[in-house]
Amino acid sequence: MEILSAEQIRAWDEYTIQHEPIASIDLMERAAASCLAWLEKQGYLDRSFSIYCGKGNNGGDGLALARMLSLLDCPVTVHILEFGNIGTEDFQGNLARLHQTPVEVRFVQGPEHFHPVPQDDILIDALLGSGLNRPLEGVTAQLVEHLNASGNEIIAIDIPSGLFVSRSAKGNTVIRASHTLSFQVYKPAFLMPENEVWVGEVHILDIGLHPGFLSQIAGEAEILDPDIIGAIFRPRQAFAHKGNFGHALLVAGSYGKMGAAVLAARACLRTGSGLLTCAIPGCGYAILQTALPEAMLVMDPDEKIHTAVPDGLDKYSVIGVGPGLGQDQRTVAFLRSLLQQSRKPVVVDADALNILASHPHLLSLLPPYSILTPHPKEFERLFGPSPDDYVRVEKAREQARKLGCIIVLKGHYSLIAMPGGKSYFNSTGNPGMAKGGSGDVLTGILTALLGQSYSPGEAALLGVYLHGLAGDLAADTHSQESMLPSDLTDHLGKAFQIIQKR
Numbered sequence: 001m002e003i004l005s006a007e008q009i010r011a012w013d014e015y016t017i018q019h020e021p022i023a024s025i026d027l028m029e030r031a032a033a034s035c036l037a038w039l040e041k042q043g044y045l046d047r048s049f050s051i052y053c054g055k056g057n058n059g060g061d062g063l064a065l066a067r068m069l070s071l072l073d074c075p076v077t078v079h080i081l082e083f084g085n086i087g088t089e090d091f092q093g094n095l096a097r098l099h100q101t102p103v104e105v106r107f108v109q110g111p112e113h114f115h116p117v118p119q120d121d122i123l124i125d126a127l128l129g130s131g132l133n134r135p136l137e138g139v140t141a142q143l144v145e146h147l148n149a150s151g152n153e154i155i156a157i158d159i160p161s162g163l164f165v166s167r168s169a170k171g172n173t174v175i176r177a178s179h180t181l182s183f184q185v186y187k188p189a190f191l192m193p194e195n196e197v198w199v200g201e202v203h204i205l206d207i208g209l210h211p212g213f214l215s216q217i218a219g220e221a222e223i224l225d226p227d228i229i230g231a232i233f234r235p236r237q238a239f240a241h242k243g244n245f246g247h248a249l250l251v252a253g254s255y256g257k258m259g260a261a262v263l264a265a266r267a268c269l270r271t272g273s274g275l276l277t278c279a280i281p282g283c284g285y286a287i288l289q290t291a292l293p294e295a296m297l298v299m300d301p302d303e304k305i306h307t308a309v310p311d312g313l314d315k316y317s318v319i320g321v322g323p324g325l326g327q328d329q330r331t332v333a334f335l336r337s338l339l340q341q342s343r344k345p346v347v348v349d350a351d352a353l354n355i356l357a358s359h360p361h362l363l364s365l366l367p368p369y370s371i372l373t374p375h376p377k378e379f380e381r382l383f384g385p386s387p388d389d390y391v392r393v394e395k396a397r398e399q400a401r402k403l404g405c406i407i408v409l410k411g412h413y414s415l416i417a418m419p420g421g422k423s424y425f426n427s428t429g430n431p432g433m434a435k436g437g438s439g440d441v442l443t444g445i446l447t448a449l450l451g452q453s454y455s456p457g458e459a460a461l462l463g464v465y466l467h468g469l470a471g472d473l474a475a476d477t478h479s480q481e482s483m484l485p486s487d488l489t490d491h492l493g494k495a496f497q498i499i500q501k502r
């Protein structure tokens with residue numbers, strides 16, 4: 001699913017109006033009807049509603065919804081915020097239609113018109129939508145604060161009023177919705193952690209915009225969905241042998257952090273690597289041999305840390321490096337040699353990223369199309385602080401282009417930024433994965449896929465999606481609270497089966 005800017009969405013409206021064809025007010029009718037259907041499905045129709053409208057098309061949606069609710073005998077009051085203009089054509093058309101119903105319409109010109117909010121009313125926010133072009137101020141901001149302070153449940157139409165579609169509204173006044181009903185596609189605003197308090201749960205409603213439009217635009221970002229994954233995943237051939245599925249080298253673990261190596265290695269095996277060798281310090285020998293009989297080992301001469309690059313790197317189809325590595329000075333030198341000798345894309349995570357952050361000149365040694373998997377803190381260490389989430393995402397895209405690498409910026413909607421400029425937001429995963437070790441599992445998964453002749457881009461997309469899907473399945477089994485990173489690996493099998501069936 002594409003992620004579009006406000007301008008692109010407006011253009012899609014226009015395209016639909018021309019090519020379906022459909023009158024603009026009828027498209028608004030469809031948008032309002034989709035909100036009504038959602039309210040009905042969620043069991044809201046036995047409630048009473050206060051609907052707050054601006055004078056743009058977002059307000060028009062609110063007026064149309066008010067009429068529809070009233071026709072179903074729901075008690076509705078409409079409050080229209082006076083902006084000192086007559087409103088858009090479709091707003092006016094819907095106001096005329098609303099006047100033919102018994103719905104009471106109140107005009108709000110100043111705080112003296114802010115009625116106390118009836119305690120049990122559901123508030124519908126149709127003040128401002130994707131047309132917002134400046135922060136809320138004056139009466140508008142005061143009204144939003146009044147509604148937020150009411151403690152009532154607020155459902156926002158299209159986007160909570162005060163939130164921009166594609167840039168930060170940090171520090172501004174914004175409606176705090178518990179649900180946002182938006183149309184057709186995700187907007188960037190819904191994917192940014194800083195907006196969670198305002199958007200609540202997001203529901204994308206299909207209003208039948210013309211599909212022909214999508215072939216005309218070069219979308220910069222997409223939601224990683226089952227269709228994309230279905231096109232990437234390749235089932236095993238009947239006559240395949242282990243040589244077809246790569247020989248992965250996983251460089252991980254140090255004294256006190258051998259668990260990271262075990263987690264990554266198990267995930268690598270469960271993601272189908274043909275062969276796996278783990279490069280580990282001496283202290284990990286018994287641990288790895290006992291935990292994972294399927295894995296082979298190459299031992300570092302040092303007992304506790306990584307100091308020496310294993311011989312014959314070229315025989316491995318892929319290298320994954322980082323989980324539990326430590327940042328000893330000798331390990332820094334080790335990482336430098338490892339990257340210098342690597343001729344294929346490498347998966348780089350955790351302490352390997354931290355070493356790159358403290359020795360940025362090493363970034364130039366990354367083989368093209370390597371996959372870097374920083375969480376936001378590691379990202380900040382690598383590329384500096386960002387004032388808001390939008391800037392961080394943009395910076396990740398920029399760095400992916402600059403380094404010629406894939407950057408997986410991990411989070412609720414992990415961003416996968418490709419060197420060619422395209423990026424994806426992952427749709428799987430849950431807060432049960434916010435535990436030390438989940439990232440190590442991802443490294444194992446990505447390393448396995450990259451070794452199995454998936455292209456680096458394919459491996460990154462499939463791996464991040466599978467990791468989150470396994471997380472969702474683990475949460476179903478164990479709850480988000482109780483699930484462990486190792487449960488992600490235990491649910492990879494089921495995750496593969498789901499992908500395969502689609």
Ligand SMILES: NC(=O)C1=CN([C@@H]2O[C@H](COP(=O)(O)OP(=O)(O)OC[C@H]3O[C@@H](n4cnc5c(N)ncnc54)[C@H](OP(=O)(O)O)[C@@H]3O)[C@@H](O)[C@H]2O)[C@@H](O)CC1
Pocket residue numbers: 009013027028031054055056057058059060061083088127128129130131132133134135136137140157158159183184207209
């Ligand atoms: N496909 C879809 O998605 C469909 C979308 N539809 C709906 O259309 C909505 C977009 O409608 P829209 O373009 O009329 O914008 P909307 O936000 O109602 O008004 C913005 C106007 O307000 C003003 N303004 C801006 N900032 C302000 C501020 N801080 N404080 C005060 N005023 C401010 C500014 O005018 P200005 O004052 O700058 O002249 C601007 O022009 C969309 O969200 C969805 O609900 C459906 O109906 C059909 C299908």
Ligand SMILES: Nc1ncnc2c1ncn2[C@@H]1O[C@H](COP(=O)(O)OP(=O)(O)O)[C@@H](O)[C@H]1O
Pocket residue numbers: 350374375410411412413414428429430431432433434435436437438439440441442467
């Ligand atoms: N709230 C969340 N929703 C979805 N996924 C999450 C959430 N929190 C963490 N994750 C996922 O869990 C993983 C955590 O990785 P990371 O922070 O590197 O963990 P660690 O280094 O401790 O193993 C990432 O893939 C991230 O996307």
Ligand SMILES: [K+]
Pocket residue numbers: 058125126127128129156157158159160161
């Ligand atoms: K709104």
